[in-house]
Amino acid sequence: MPAYKAPLRDMRFLIDEVFDFHGSYAANGAHDATPDMVNAILEEGAKFCEQVLAPLNRSGDEEGCHFDNGVVTTPKGFKEAFAQYAEGGWMALASDPAYGGQGLPHSLGLVIGEMIGSANTSFGMYPGLTHGAMAAIGAHGTDAQKQTYLSPMTEGRWTGTMCLTESHCGTDLGIIKTRATPREDGSYAISGTKIFISAGEHDMSENIVHLVLAKLPDAPAGTKGISLFIVPKFLPDASGEAGARNGVACGSIEHKMGIKASATCVINFDGATGFLIGEPNKGLNCMFTMMNHARLGTGMQGLCSGEASFQGAIQYAKERLQMRALTGAKFPDKPADPIIVHPDVRRMLLTMKAFNEGNRALAYYTAQLLDQVHSPDESKRKEAEGLLAFLTPICKAFMTDSGLEVTNLGMQVFGGHGYIREWGMEQLVRDCRIAPIYEGTNGIQALDLLGRKVLGSQGKLMLGFTKQVHKFCEAQVQHPQLHAYVAQLAGLNRDLGDITQRIGMAAMKNPDEVGAASVDYLMYCGYLILGYFWLRMAVVALSKLDEGGSDPAFYQSKLATAEFYFTRLLPRTSAHKAAIEAGSASLMKLSADEFAF
The missing domain is CATH 1.20.930 (Transcription Elongation Factor S-II; Chain A)
Incomplete structure (x- = not known):
């Protein structure tokens, strides 16, 4: 398995020299994000990803998640790594200080997210979905909902999901069958089944907060009749802790091509207690806050898999001896030249490098726009919102398609060894293959x-x-x-x-x-x-x-x-x-x- 090393030099090139994150931070009032602070965070993030997450990548793929009568257990080491992640304050890095977050720029959180996804894509799914749920609650929840859910999620004690897809509908959410029946106390009874729910059930947090799309009894037809509900696995008690078990259960987990250490679940809601978030029949608008967050994160997965693949391929190409260079022996003291001398291997490596570093620039530029969306300057805010609207589907689709090309090339550089499990290159292809599919297929992004x-x-x-x-x-x-x-x-x-x-x-x-x-x-x-x-x-x-x-x-x-x-x-x-x-x-x-x- 390739040993991941965070590409800090290239990251700093973009942060310091191309996009001047520090100037933007100062302009947006993020005075705590000093150059020294940013550098320290990058260094510590790299250590955590290289030393804690990367060693679990291969073993997590080999073991996968376990399902036993509704209980999902993550692979060995994942629960401990997530606890270390939460204790280190990584979940809180770019979160709202009002709920225990550090309030650092969103762009810095995305840079750390790249390291996490490159070191261990499956692990990155758990905090990634949680950050998306937090964004939706933060943007559309009531003050009471924010206070109840955002604090424990910021601490990493509770995690979150996004429950959209049903067996008969993925893209066409207007035909969902999950129903929400009003109760006298203002809550709703949620009944239905959702599939393909990433991080829908696991053993790494005390509670799981599901954001669920459902329809009210009098809802208009189609997407105009969708509402969004908070449906926790355990209902919060009077003290705000995880209390009584809700009517939410995992029916099964999927057996997948890749990201095997990420639990992909069938979730059954049987009269589960849910709480409306946002306005009735406006759920899709609320969910788009989370979906756009997830689509940017999914685009990053193309870069993450590509970076890990390139690191393995370049090391192998420098060491693997095969034939002589067409222009004569480059290493005459060896029985053959390393394959990096051959033009076609160069073509593959340079394609990988060009896509990875270009996609990183696109991702970091987009991350900077996420900061500007919160600018006190209204004109800057509107400009950033327009650019994000245009770039989000491109980030998701182009970065994942090119990332898949890169991981395929990385496996190709290894030749037959790339097809063998022990080298780790085929896992990167398998893990990357889902990225053009979920969070809206790339064809949907193009439309x-x-x-x-x-x-x-x-x-x-x-x-x-x-x-x-x-x-x-x-x-x-x-x-x-x-x-x-x-x-x-x-x-x-x-x-x-x-x-x-x-x-x-x-x-x-x-x-x-x-x-x-x-x-x-x-x-x-x-x-x-x-x-x-x-x-x-x-x-x-x-x-x-x-x-x-x-x-x-x-x-x-x-x-x-x-x-x-x-x-x-x-x-x-x-x-x-x-x-x-x-x-x-x-x-x-x-x-x-x-x-x-």
């Missing part, structure tokens, strides 16, 4: 981006980002070393506006044009966005080299990887553009019966 976010706003949400790219290109158009790449990016940015307009016009005649174009449209956007961030990183790297500072090898590596991205990966946009322009005709030509076998 959300093109149909709802872009066309639904008449292009305003897209323009918020493309104008930023345009201004950057204008400022760098005469850059002596990068002008060719600047022109390449500027051209793609202009084309995106034209492509969007053509899709919109075609969709007015045939709505299928949106569905036909959406995935390629999202991927085009993803490649363009990573190109923008690679140019930003290249500009900084060249500036640092010109200054003659320390660590020139790091900055030279950035420039070489940027060159690879622009010459070997960014041209993929041409294929996506061609597919978009092909329209829906070839997709819809066959009738259902003609899909014969």
Whole structure:
């Protein structure tokens, strides 16, 4: 199994040099997040992930979760690791001080989340779902609900879930069957079954707080009739502790391809006591707070699996001896050269590196927007909200699709050994494979981006980002070393506006044009966005080299990887553009019966 090492140098490059987190923290009033404080948190987070979580990754996959008559037990070491996580204050890091949190910036919490997910994806699911539930309660709960639930969740004594999916519906939540019947005391009786509930039952916390979508008796049809309820496993008693057992039970756990140490549960609600959160029939609006949080976290999982895979692949490529370099022996004192000398292995490694570091830049930029959403400056807040709306589906889908490509390449670098369990590379592929599926499949993310976010706003949400790219290109158009790449990016940015307009016009005649174009449209956007961030990183790297500072090898590596991205990966946009322009005709030509076998 690859030994995870937190990429602190690259993280600090983005935090300190590219995005200036510290300047943003000061502007947003986060005065406790000093450079020394941030550095100490990164160092301690790295130690915890490297020394506590990473060693449990392989054993957790081998053992998996256990189910015994409704009781779920996590693999050996997980309960103790979660206790250490809570005691270390990691759950409280970016949480509200009013409920025991440290109140540090959300972006810092996301950086720590990357380390956790890279070290042990399954473990990261438990606090990840809890943070999402806390966000929904914090945004939409009553003062009493916040006081009851957020304090123990911040402490890590209670955890949370998101209960949406039912056996007959995943994306189409308007047809859910779970029902909520009002009671005289103001609570509701919740009855129904939810499936695929991550962290739905386990032994790591005193209580589990389920956020459940259900319908009231008089609810309108469809998504307009969905309400959201807090349904704890144990009802809080008068002192706020976990009291009587509620009518919530785990019916089974799934036997999955990957993330085996994350309990994926069938949860049965049998007249369970629930409490309305938000307004009746407005539950989907409340749940989107949690879903958007989860989608950003899921996008990060693509980066996390990719980073772990790259670390294993690069070490193996430097050690594995096979054949001689085509240009002659590079290590004549050895029986063969290490495979890193071969162009095709270089292609795989550089693809992994370019996606990982580009996705990290996208993730950290998005994390910075999460901070700005809480800015006292209303204009900054609205700008950040618009950019997040546009970028969230791209983060989720592009980062997970490219992350899956990266983990596949990592396994390929190992050849036959990559297919063998003991090396750990195949586990990373299995763990990553769920990321393009859950929290809204990537096809749904693409429809959300093109149909709802872009066309639904008449292009305003897209323009918020493309104008930023345009201004950057204008400022760098005469850059002596990068002008060719600047022109390449500027051209793609202009084309995106034209492509969007053509899709919109075609969709007015045939709505299928949106569905036909959406995935390629999202991927085009993803490649363009990573190109923008690679140019930003290249500009900084060249500036640092010109200054003659320390660590020139790091900055030279950035420039070489940027060159690879622009010459070997960014041209993929041409294929996506061609597919978009092909329209829906070839997709819809066959009738259902003609899909014969």
